[in-house]
Amino acid sequence: MTERTSKPTVGALPDATVESPSVPVALTRLVWLLFAASVAVFVARVRIGGEWRVPGVITIDGLTVLMWVVVTFFSGIVHSYSRRYMVGSGHETDFFLAVFGFTAAVMGLVTADHVALFALLWLAMGLAMAELIGTVDGWNQAQAAADVARKYFLASSALLGVALTALWWATGATTVSGIAAAADGLEGAVWLVGAVALVLAAMIQSALVPFHNWLLSSMTAPTPASALMHAGFVNAGGILLLRFAPVVTVDATLMLGIVVVGATSALLGKLLKAVQPDVKTELGCSTVGQMGFMIMQAGLGFFGAAVTHLILHGFYKAYHFLSAGGRVEHTSPTESDPRRTSTAGAAVVLVTGLAGGVLFAVLTGKGTSVDSGLLLVLFVVVTTLHAARSAVAHTSLPATARYGAVPLIFIPAITGYALVYEAISSVLSGLPVVTAPTELRALHVLVAVVFLAVYVGIEIGVHERSQRLYVALLNASQPASSTVLTDTEDYNEY
Known part of the structure; x- marks a missing residue:
């Protein structure tokens, strides 16, 4: 221990006595009102049942009201946390507008029934998140990270557009519910293009391997934005697969492919996490793995389990990101080996x-x-x-x-x-x-055996015996070079 009584800081500390602008205050109160309203609608929906809809435009069903409650709760926490985190920042109002805009886009997405509205809100959700990643407009690395994320999100939106176009072509339906109703008759090349494009769009949005680079390059985002990203945004892949479950469950081979994709990301996420030297990137790699588990559950046909996983993971990851500073403060090196168990x-x-x-x-x-x-x-x-x-x-x-x-x-x-x-x-x-x-099938058993063997190997530290594997994992988890901050003097927001 040293006698040092002060901690190094990057830039001048914000003045906590400065009164917040009116916009953050108003939006924080509004999002908590939305949470209260969402709880009321959820209770009413559970008691009354059925679907509430504007035919051909929106549908309020069980998924809608459940996600409204979850999203507004997480958003309320992030808004309230950010009232202090962003105080004194020149980007405070812009940050709150982006967070609230993201919240509104997600609430609209889980309500949308018309495919054009669904695609538009999917795009809006991604653009709002890219804006949050690049909140500090005078920080080159933050802008580079936003550009990286935006390219991935635009690719995801393009794939979703391809999927929706193919499914419209195959079914003649212009609504999500209409496509679901006609899914039993789907087959052939057009269906396959639509289904594969859906899965790829979900993989990108949920940062599954090999599309995880945007997530690991997003560490320039303010911590509350990272919490919202890891607790909410990445879950969109699971929501997409649930909304279009009748499409992807048509073929057992496609479902097995989704299991393989999820299992691969779950294992690689765990491996990548093992070589990270900092808390936020470690949490990011953990998210890659956890989203793999979520997609794997969807591939097994248990979409309810996938939604349960994304909600519980959201609470877990929001807590860990918002308390990341405390974890750094209270964690110290130890000579004990956590793998040694009697x-x-x-x-x-x-x-x-x-x-x-x-x-x-x-x-x-x-x-x-x-x-x-x-x-x-x-x-x-x-x-x-x-x-x-x-x-x-x-x-x-x-x-x-x-x-x-x-x-x-x-x-x-x-x-x-x-x-x-x-x-x-x-x-x-x-x-x-x-x-x-x-x-x-036999392939399910093979996937399970391989998954279990690799998982046990990771748990007992077999992967740590290979320097080549360590370097490969470290390289695979590197963010885009343009997003790496090499000189703290480059970042002085205040």
């Missing part, structure tokens, strides 16, 4: 993971038949094993207390997760497809 600890972790999988299967009914539900339960087991092992390795309690606490914490947590999953699936029940388990 035999008793390993047994407790294994039993907890298996018990969690069985409990999830019993509460949800998934995994009780020979279909893709077995893989969903397997991934629940793997996730529980990972979380339980981390708790055993990192908790500074006596061994007996740690081993006893793990099942007492994780079994109720799995119970809560299963109940939340069932509740969300119930809210989504009016959608054309919420659950569509696929027949278990």
